[in-house]
Amino acid sequence: MQFIDRAEIEVESGKGGDGMVCFRREKYVPAGGPSGGKGGGGGSVIFKSVENLQTLLDFRYRHRFKAEDGDRGGTNNCTGASGEDLVVEVPCGTIIYDAETGELIGDLTEKDQTLQVAKGGKGGLGNKHFLSNSNRAPEYALPGLPGETRLLNLELKLLAEVGIIGLPNAGKSTLISALSSARPKIADYPFTTLVPNLGVVRKPTGDGTVFADIPGLISGAHQGAGLGHDFLRHIERTRVLLHLVDGTAPDPIADYQIIQAELQAYGRGLSDRPQIVAINKADAVDEETTEEIIRQLRDFSEGTIFLISAVSHQGLNELLQTIWATIDSQKAIREAALSLT
DSSP states (O other): OOOOEOOOOOEEEEOOOOOOBBBOOOOOOOOOOOOOOOOOOOOEEEEEEEESSOOOOOOOHHOEEOOOOOOOSSSTTEEEOOOOEEEEEEEEEEEEEEEETTEEEEEOOSSTEEEEEEEEEEEEEEGGGOSSSOSSSSSOOOOOOOOOOOEEEEEOOOSSSOOOOSTTTSSSHHHHHHHSSSOOOOOSSTTOOOOEEEEEEEOTTTTOOOEEOOOOOOTTTTOOOOOHHHHGGGGGSEEEEEEEEETTOHHHHHHHHHHHHHHHHHTTTGSSEEEEEEEEEEESSSSHHHHHHHHHHHHHHHHHHHOOTTTTBBTTTHHHHHHHHHHHHHHHHHHHHHOOO
């Protein structure tokens, strides 16, 4: 499946139905009068966030979405049928912008959240509405109002509690496959991962936590180098960052500093996000070297530095326990902040 996280589409709500002009023609009603009904309202275009979508791929092949028009008003003062609303499903985490003004229209972050992006036109009034003492036989009605047409930009920011970051070949894809049932492409060359991979990792309580493997971060990623410029924004919604450092790299400390510099340069609070540091590929590095790497990393990182191997699963249980504790701590902080507002 292709990962598409940007799309431009056009939406159009339905036109309101026209009002009806007609008069009663019943046998025992000599002065029947006007009886034209109101037109039905046009359908609206509504976005709905769903969990079973992870990409905007559907919008690559379909760019225009139109709701139903309302029906014309009927005789005997009957209102025409309203046009059916068009519900467009999008992944959770989709942000909708007005393409012409750049205005933020909405951000769908919760399951089954809805957003009306184009309101249907009102139905026109029939001639029955215009009956008065001075006009006993109105011979006119109003047309239905046109629907809205809008050009929209869609942008997807993945919803994951834990974002796995690090330079290419740090072992991010291997780690997410070891922790979850995700099966990303893994190979021994840079940029094996061309799209973010998502995996659900189960807590001891049985709850699932979404981990995201963020690809392509290299020096200059915030300016468009590598793949990082396209995918840095997917880290914005994560609660915890897991920084993976390749223990077999020529200079793991420099690698760590490169990623930190990119987070700082990108901004949006990423450098202030809770971060857990893990040295990967411990099974391929001697103990003396790993101890030296940990010693030097302590000059830059205040928390515990984990020594793991995604291949042999060394140290993964201890790492996960710290991740769960950090997530719970962040949740408690948010709840306390909400209780004060």
